[in-house]
Amino acid sequence: MSGHALARTASSIRVEAVTKSFERGVPALDAVTLDVEAGEFFTLLGPSGCGKTTLLRVLAGLEEPDTGRVEIGGRSMAGVPPHRRSVNTVFQSYALFPHRNVRQNIGFGLEMQGVPGAEIAERSQAIAGLTGIGTLLERDVAQLSGGQRQRVALARALVNEPDVLLLDEPLSALDAGLRAHLQLELKRLQRRLGMTFVFVTHDQEEAMVMSDRIAVLNAGRIAQVDTPQGVYEAPADLFVARFMGHENFVPIRQRDATGVDTAIGRLDGDFAAGSHLLLRPEAIRLDSDARQVPNRFMARVSERLYRGGTTEYRLDCGDIQLMASCANRGQPGHEVGETVEVGVSDRGTATLSD
Amino acid sequence: MSVLRRETRHMLFTVAPGALFILVFLVLPSVYLVGMAFLSSGPYGLPTLPLSLQSFRELAGFGFLGWSPGNLYTLIRSVWQTLLATALVILLAYPAAYYISTRPARWRPLMLLAIVVPSWTNQVIRSVGWMNIFAPGTPVSDLAALLGLTAPQMGLFPSQFAVIVGLVYNFLPFMVLPLYAAFERLDTEQVEAARDLFASPVAVFRHAVFPQTLPGLMAGIVLVAIPAFGMYVVTELLGGGKATMIGNLVARQFAQASNWPLGAAGAMIMIAVTLIGLKVLRDLGRRLSGDREVVL
Numbered sequence: 001m002s003g004h005a006l007a008r009t010a011s012s013i014r015v016e017a018v019t020k021s022f023e024r025g026v027p028a029l030d031a032v033t034l035d036v037e038a039g040e041f042f043t044l045l046g047p048s049g050c051g052k053t054t055l056l057r058v059l060a061g062l063e064e065p066d067t068g069r070v071e072i073g074g075r076s077m078a079g080v081p082p083h084r085r086s087v088n089t090v091f092q093s094y095a096l097f098p099h100r101n102v103r104q105n106i107g108f109g110l111e112m113q114g115v116p117g118a119e120i121a122e123r124s125q126a127i128a129g130l131t132g133i134g135t136l137l138e139r140d141v142a143q144l145s146g147g148q149r150q151r152v153a154l155a156r157a158l159v160n161e162p163d164v165l166l167l168d169e170p171l172s173a174l175d176a177g178l179r180a181h182l183q184l185e186l187k188r189l190q191r192r193l194g195m196t197f198v199f200v201t202h203d204q205e206e207a208m209v210m211s212d213r214i215a216v217l218n219a220g221r222i223a224q225v226d227t228p229q230g231v232y233e234a235p236a237d238l239f240v241a242r243f244m245g246h247e248n249f250v251p252i253r254q255r256d257a258t259g260v261d262t263a264i265g266r267l268d269g270d271f272a273a274g275s276h277l278l279l280r281p282e283a284i285r286l287d288s289d290a291r292q293v294p295n296r297f298m299a300r301v302s303e304r305l306y307r308g309g310t311t312e313y314r315l316d317c318g319d320i321q322l323m324a325s326c327a328n329r330g331q332p333g334h335e336v337g338e339t340v341e342v343g344v345s346d347r348g349t350a351t352l353s354d
Numbered sequence: 355m356s357v358l359r360r361e362t363r364h365m366l367f368t369v370a371p372g373a374l375f376i377l378v379f380l381v382l383p384s385v386y387l388v389g390m391a392f393l394s395s396g397p398y399g400l401p402t403l404p405l406s407l408q409s410f411r412e413l414a415g416f417g418f419l420g421w422s423p424g425n426l427y428t429l430i431r432s433v434w435q436t437l438l439a440t441a442l443v444i445l446l447a448y449p450a451a452y453y454i455s456t457r458p459a460r461w462r463p464l465m466l467l468a469i470v471v472p473s474w475t476n477q478v479i480r481s482v483g484w485m486n487i488f489a490p491g492t493p494v495s496d497l498a499a500l501l502g503l504t505a506p507q508m509g510l511f512p513s514q515f516a517v518i519v520g521l522v523y524n525f526l527p528f529m530v531l532p533l534y535a536a537f538e539r540l541d542t543e544q545v546e547a548a549r550d551l552f553a554s555p556v557a558v559f560r561h562a563v564f565p566q567t568l569p570g571l572m573a574g575i576v577l578v579a580i581p582a583f584g585m586y587v588v589t590e591l592l593g594g595g596k597a598t599m600i601g602n603l604v605a606r607q608f609a610q611a612s613n614w615p616l617g618a619a620g621a622m623i624m625i626a627v628t629l630i631g632l633k634v635l636r637d638l639g640r641r642l643s644g645d646r647e648v649v650l
Contacts, residue, residue: 062546082549089550095543099565099643108561109551156551 011073011163018068030220046217088157248279269346281325283348290343390618399612409619432599439521451533512594520588529574536570
């Protein structure tokens with residue numbers, strides 16, 4: 001359709017000991033250091049107030065860090081205002097200009113850079129095609145659905161071919177179906193363009209589906225940086241584990257060469273040092289499956305949630321509650337109040353510190 | 355059907371008092387005024403038959419001594435002084451409204467109050483205040499003379515300058531308030547989006563702030579320009595005959611000059627100019643809001 005191919009520019013990002021406080025003195029960012037590789041889909045994950053949006057705004061230049069430095073593409077960003085950074089942002093509320101139509105919104109950044117009108121038209125058309133809004137160019141923003149607005153916001157940022165694209169919870173306002181669809185689309189687009197994406201979300205599933213690497217933030221600090229698998233299967237601490245959706249934490253009382261003493265009893269196996277044992281739902285086996293693993297004990301079913309493909313059981317083991325997830329294979333399952341035999345394998349577990 | 359009829363009846367009941375009010379206090383007086391403008395001036399200046407266009411001829415400058423441009427000058431001066439005063443009010447009110455809207459929430463009502471409080475005092479008294487500031491021999495006037503802005507001993511009052519100052523001072527609150535309201539609900543994400551999309555500070559204002567505050571600006575212009583155009587007190591007191599506006603011309607016909615039909619004709623011209631001004635403003639607003647703005 002157009003002769004203009006999107007340039008494959010991508011920049012690495014280096015954030016070094018960045019601290020940022022707002023009025024109340026509690027730092028929003030506390031000595032944050034991280035590296036994002038060029039062309040990476042990098043996600044900042046954490047609960048609201050953890051500093052992820054502040055970090056994104058520091059990268060965009062909308063906030064100046066109190067201390068520390070930011071480099072994008074090897075160039076220091078100290079004192080560089082947002083309009084002089086080759087960084088563009090997709091805002092959470094999209095922040096489209098309501099007095100401009102779709103074409104004028106998409107062309108805004110190029111217009112501000114003094115790109116000739118013919119080139120703006122051509123590039124806007126091309127990016128609109130790529131983001132699936134090629135037929136909406138003459139529409140007013142007010143006439144668009146949420147998903148369409150999201151695409152316009154994305155196109156408006158991408159058309160500038162930034163070295164880094166920042167996305168601030170861009171999918172959080174959309175309903176679940178559309179969201180899942182756009183997650184895939186966004187991921188594909190990023191791979192195709194080879195652009196560096198820094199994506200902010202509080203949704204751990206979204207983060208896992210989309211990211212090359214995830215940084216989990218907690219109270220202004222980086223708790224862990226790893227691949228989705230690394231963050232999920234080997235969380236660095238209790239906070240990360242909870243945030244990634246894990247529910248089964250068993251305090252460790254003592255550890256020796258052959259296993260650990262825990263609040264639910266003795267578990268044999270090769271466990272690392274730590275204060276808590278994390279049992280992923282799939283590590284907890286019931287019934288005949290339980291007999292295949294060495295560590296077994298009895299527990300009472302206190303709750304049962306049928307989820308179609310799986311059934312989840314909440315189990316009382318003394319003071320500890322565990323959550324088990326069993327594939328439904330036509331067996332009758334267990335009733336609430338029943339006592340069942342539970343097995344824990346040392347695979348599917350991890351040890352955590354506080 | 356009966357539901358519809360009941361709604362219609364209900365509507366009649368709710369609309370009737372307002373409609374009656376407008377009829378009695380706006381439509382009838384306007385009709386009376388228009389009628390009066392086309393009558394002749396009788397004893398004591400009261401309108402009498404026959405119908406005549408004499409008032410309009412006089413307004414256009416045709417008097418006993420042939421044609422003179424005085425009235426036309428007054429009309430042009432009225433428009434010019436209104437535009438100048440409104441422009442100055444906008445220049446002062448924009449930063450003021452922005453500044454107040456960015457202060458901590460507990461200070462804002464107090465600052466707004468400080469802007470509004472002076473307008474609780476009678477316009478005459480406030481104008482006399484300016485007379486005292488601008489009179490010959492005051493520090494302000496002496497400073498102006500020292501800088502060579504006025505002849506020595508002349509003072510800054512009476513003058514067109516004093517009238518403009520008086521107009522700006524009087525109408526500033528009516529611009530600050532609607533602009534403040536616009537700034538207070540400014541979508542700052544749009545501003546940040548513009549900054550993020552390579553807009554310089556000037557371009558940020560032009561493309562992200564101005565369009566959002568345009569409704570407030572429009573409201574402010576209507577609230578400032580219309581009463582300024584009809585201003586009587588300030589021009590009378592601070593102008594000393596050097597900066598009379600059409601309001602003074604009309605007032606004179608109903609008082610000293612005793613020519614009610616001429617006054618009515620003047621009032622008609624005022625209304626006509628105001629309506630034209632509103633139309634121009636509306637078209638301008640539509641253009642500025644970028645309804646069909648061309649991408650440069």
